[in-house]
Amino acid sequence: MCIRDSTQAALISVHFAADGQRGWAVGTDGTILATGDGGNVWTPQTSGTGAQLNSVHFAADGQRGWAVGTDGTILATGDGGNVWTPQTSGTWELLFSVQFTADGQRGWAVGSGGTILTTGNGGKAWTPQTSGTEAWLSSAQSTADGQRGRAVGGVRAVPPTRARGGRGAALRPAHPLRAPWRRATPARPGGPPHGAWGTG
Secondary structure, three states: OEEOOOOOOOEEEEEEOOOOOOEEEEEHHHOEEEEOOOOOEEEEEOOOOOOOEEEEEEOOOOOOEEEEEHHHOEEEEOOOOOOOEEEOOOOOOOEEEEEEOOOOOOEEEEEHHHOEEEEOOOOOOOEEEOOOOOOEEEEEEEOOOOOOEEEEEEOOOOOOOOOOOOOOOOOOOOOOOOOOOEEOOOOOOOOOOOEEEEEO
């Protein structure tokens, strides 16, 4: 593997298009790398942020993509990553995972404090959903129709206040077909209350 302008950043998430040739990796310091040959050569893309990026996902066309990270960061591209632009998340929570349906319109981002954000227009507007948990949600996945989904995570210590004015936007139901979320698996007796949450 060759990385042009070799980076010292830690890479956290990777996503490949269905063709197995086009791929993207994200990580610390706003790092985004892209490949068009199955990973033999990786080239840095300009993210425009210094935030840690924890997850990246692309629509089926390999052109529209999203990356999420710390401080509620959401980035989007419509040209395969040549240009990344910020989207307004409405939260300062840490975002750990982002996932979209194949059409690139319906998507979800999950993170600390039980945060679940949803969009129905490719990220032009993100709306909080009620998860019913304060757990740090680390990953989310939906069915192809975007109606049923699962989010998983575990409990972390969350300070009562944060820089930049608190815990972020208040959570509320966003869409009658995709809310509310409910616990799908119970906590283990005597163990940490981690598990899975689902809708639909």
